[in-house]
Amino acid sequence: MSTRWYPIYQRGNPQLRVFLPNFWMKLVRPLPKQMPNIVNFQCSMEMTKYDIKNYLEKIYNVPVIDVRTKITMGKFKRDIGRGYVTKDDDIKYAYVVLPKGQTFQYPDLFEKSKEDEEENMKSLDEAKKSFKKYIERNKNRSDVPSWFSI
Template sequence: MSTRWYPIYQRGNPQLRVFLPNFWMKLVRPHEKQLPNVVHFQCSMEMTKFDVKNYLEKIYNVPVVDVRTKIALGKFRKDVGRGYVVKDDDIKYAYVVLPKTMKFEFPDIFEKKKGDLDDDMKSLDEAKKSFKTYLRRNKDRSDVPSWFSI
């Protein structure tokens, strides 16, 4: 069901209307180890199991065997500046089971190469050396601010 307003019906063709759902789904990397055919989504609170299944099958043509949903309550915390209690928003999770033949692997977007790791270690060592020389130069100047050095 949608809460958006669409143009009213007019006689003749084409009817220039597009019906879009108010639903959204976000792919989430699971914290715990799961089966290879289970996919973890964060979705809008209004979605039911049937909405999730239809959303994936009709829009993305993904065959769905089963859907399980869970509502995670938001955390209660004390506001730092004001001191009153604030509650984070609740989150609805959907665990979608694909057929046994399908396997889903979460994409590794930021893949590290071996050469990149070596470069990172070299730059880290250089930064450590420069910081040690800075400390050695200014050990007798404790009353001067750190930004006031050569």
């Protein structure tokens, strides 16, 4: 099931065609804690359980034991000014079970280092000092707005 328009076959070699899937999957961190061998994905609504299993096995070489899907309804919102109702898109979640010995750990994208923490503390101290200086400079000028000072 493909909605892409692929070029028509032409004589001659090589045939420069790459068939890409129309589907997408996004790795999602689950809200409640789950078993270490269960991974959550958001996927396109057109994907079936078999499509998800084949997608992960063929493209990423991930062995899959079971796939369960859930469709959540998008939120309804009322426009205050005009009064009409809009609805967000529905979302399909896929819960993929990996083999018993495999575990999945979500990558730590924003790991903190001690150097970053020291820099943050220095910049915070500088900001505090400059704010105290600003307050001291304008404490006796209650009738003049703060943005007016030089």
